[in-house]
Amino acid sequence: xxxxxxxxxxxxxxxxxxxxxxxxxxxxxxxxxxxxxxxxxxxxxxxxxxxxxxxxxxxxxxxxxxxxxxxxxxxxxxxxxxxxxxxxxxxxxxxxxxxxxxxxxxxxxxxxxxxxxxxxxxxxxxxxxxxxxxxxxxxxxxxxxxxxxxxxxxxxxxxxxxxxxxxxxxxxxxxxxxxxxxxxxxxxxxxxxxxxxxxxxxxxxxxxxxxxxxxxxxxxxxxxxxxxxxxxxxxxxxxxxxxxxxxxxxxxxxxxxxxxxxxxxxxxxxxxxxxxxxxx
Amino acid sequence: xxxxxxxxxxxxxxxxxxxxxxxxxxxxxxxxxxxxxxxxxxxxxxxxxxxxxxxxxxxxxxxxxxxxxxxxxxxxxxxxxxxxxxxxxxxxxxxxxxxxxxxxxxxxxxxxxxxxxxxxxxxxxxxxxxxxxxxxxxxxxxxxxxxxxxxxxxxxxxxxxxxxxxxxxxxxxxxxxxxxxxxxxxxxxxxxxxxxxxxxxxxxxxxxxxxxxxxxxxxxxxxxxxxxxxxxxxxxxxxxxxxxxxxxxxxxxxxxxxxxxxxxxxxxxxxxxxxxxxxxxxxxxxxxxxxxxxxxxx
Numbered sequence: 001x002x003x004x005x006x007x008x009x010x011x012x013x014x015x016x017x018x019x020x021x022x023x024x025x026x027x028x029x030x031x032x033x034x035x036x037x038x039x040x041x042x043x044x045x046x047x048x049x050x051x052x053x054x055x056x057x058x059x060x061x062x063x064x065x066x067x068x069x070x071x072x073x074x075x076x077x078x079x080x081x082x083x084x085x086x087x088x089x090x091x092x093x094x095x096x097x098x099x100x101x102x103x104x105x106x107x108x109x110x111x112x113x114x115x116x117x118x119x120x121x122x123x124x125x126x127x128x129x130x131x132x133x134x135x136x137x138x139x140x141x142x143x144x145x146x147x148x149x150x151x152x153x154x155x156x157x158x159x160x161x162x163x164x165x166x167x168x169x170x171x172x173x174x175x176x177x178x179x180x181x182x183x184x185x186x187x188x189x190x191x192x193x194x195x196x197x198x199x200x201x202x203x204x205x206x207x208x209x210x211x212x213x214x215x216x217x218x219x220x221x222x223x224x225x226x227x228x229x230x231x232x233x234x235x236x237x238x239x240x241x242x243x244x245x246x247x248x249x250x251x252x253x254x255x256x257x258x259x260x261x262x263x264x265x266x267x268x269x270x271x272x273x274x275x276x277x278x279x280x
Numbered sequence: 281x282x283x284x285x286x287x288x289x290x291x292x293x294x295x296x297x298x299x300x301x302x303x304x305x306x307x308x309x310x311x312x313x314x315x316x317x318x319x320x321x322x323x324x325x326x327x328x329x330x331x332x333x334x335x336x337x338x339x340x341x342x343x344x345x346x347x348x349x350x351x352x353x354x355x356x357x358x359x360x361x362x363x364x365x366x367x368x369x370x371x372x373x374x375x376x377x378x379x380x381x382x383x384x385x386x387x388x389x390x391x392x393x394x395x396x397x398x399x400x401x402x403x404x405x406x407x408x409x410x411x412x413x414x415x416x417x418x419x420x421x422x423x424x425x426x427x428x429x430x431x432x433x434x435x436x437x438x439x440x441x442x443x444x445x446x447x448x449x450x451x452x453x454x455x456x457x458x459x460x461x462x463x464x465x466x467x468x469x470x471x472x473x474x475x476x477x478x479x480x481x482x483x484x485x486x487x488x489x490x491x492x493x494x495x496x497x498x499x500x501x502x503x504x505x506x507x508x509x510x511x512x513x514x515x516x517x518x519x520x521x522x523x524x525x526x527x528x529x530x531x532x533x534x535x536x537x538x539x540x541x542x543x544x545x546x547x548x549x550x551x552x553x554x555x556x557x558x559x560x561x562x563x564x565x566x567x568x569x570x571x572x573x574x575x576x577x578x
Contacts, residue, residue, distance in 0.1 A: 132365075
């Protein structure tokens with residue numbers, strides 16, 4: 001890695017669900033339309049990350065008997081406890097802009113047989129579209145369900161963290177377009193420090209449910225290049241609670257495959273030894 | 281352990297993406313690759329012990345199966361014209377890369393072994409090719425277990441220790457079945473023995489896998505996967521029993537052989553279907569991970 005590792009810190013506590021990130025991403029990366037259906041489940045008609053959706057804003061409506069959580073986004077704003085007393089509005093909204101995590105230990109990259117997926121000088125994970133042959137192995141390998149094959153094209157696509165913009169010294173389109181700085185882009189180390197401070201700030205303000213997700217370099221994927229501040233359990237946002245890179249167990253799998261192959265060879269050899277030479 | 285009755289998800293949507301692989305292509309390949317690989321081992325044994333009719337039949341069967349495998353694998357690519365990119369790099373972290381290189385050596389060896397056996401020409405080269413195919417065959421038969429397990433798919437990754445053995449046993453059952461179906465009864469004693477062993481191993485490993493999977497084992501027992509795996513168990517057990525008890529007679533030998541082949545195919549299609557089902561339901565991703573976190577006291 002010749003450059004400093006960069007990433008996203010998505011602070012969902014200030015996401016307003018405007019979907020500017022989704023639009024900016026689609027526009028900048030010239031991603032094709034992938035369905036205009038209404039889900040009926042929420043304001044989320046984008047539904048999920050995929051081959052042609054590299055930012056996805058999740059909308060979660062939660063009935064809260066203690067009233068809605070209003071976050072102190074500006075100095076002197078209402079604190080969580082103050083609005084909690086109100087109780088007239090028994091619903092809270094959670095909004096979160098999801099994206100490829102650009103894992104430290106990226107399963108998609110590990111299992112790619114062609115070398116199409118690679119780690120860039122910025123520490124991000126990118127698909128080379130002129131190499132990808134659409135084998136589809138990266139799709140079930142991703143513990144977050146991010147990468148996908150595009151129908152009628154066959155190749156796999158996902159967020160590049162705007163590799164072209166990074167090369168020109170620009171920040172990714174989604175972060176640029178985000179009006180509330182919910183999506184923050186920068187050197188990963190700086191983002192982690194900033195995120196830790198933000199969680200402390202929220203805890204002090206009484207938002208005890210605030211937690212970081214994907215920030216820990218010791219987690220199952222070695223930490224995410226794109227991590228999050230969440231206000232509920234990860235699975236509520238459609239994120240896996242404890243993702244592990246599948247290739248962590250690959251050495252054990254190869255050992256078992258070797259033992260299985262030798263058992264096959266030995267078992268058949270034993271059968272021939274038992275049966276002796278052919279009768280004719 | 282009783283799994284928690286409730287779990288949280290985002291509108292019940294899946295967390296991971298199911299593979300977009302077509303079952304006839306990829307589950308079909310798991311079956312055919314196993315038939316080919318284990319078949320090459322039986323063929324070499326028959327070759328060395330003078331069971332020439334069976335040896336030739338198995339060499340032809342392995343060549344046919346591996347050729348169909350290659351066709352299925354290329355057909356399943358999103359960009360079939362770029363299949364040669366599979367040999368662009370060698371990556372031990374990618375079972376698909378390892379498999380591609382394995383097939384690129386095994387395939388020609390199986391082809392040469394079959395061609396020599398059928399034509400009777402270049403017997404020394406044919407013998408060497410038979411040996412190479414027999415050494416690589418077990419790897420071809422078992423690496424597909426790693427191919428499936430090296431994913432985030434709960435029903436596959438959760439059984440990553442057992443899948444190579446299950447696929448190896450299933451492959452041996454299929455190849456022994458083929459040997460009994462096409463070889464003369466006078467030559468089929470080793471195949472009958474292998475069929476019995478493979479059927480026993482298949483049943484034992486599948487039970488072990490289901491125990492290991494915990495609540496995810498539901499995906500091996502329910503729906504399409506459950507039906508296929510139940511059929512596989514019956515067919516493999518009947519085929520194995522028939523092979524050992526009645527395989528000395530032509531009719532029962534053919535029937536047992538066909539049952540074993542069908543059983544092996546059902547096992548592969550069943551495991552494939554279980555994987556897809558486990559990827560589509562967020563329960564199988566969230567609950568085991570949540571239990572892991574709760575056990576660690578997070």
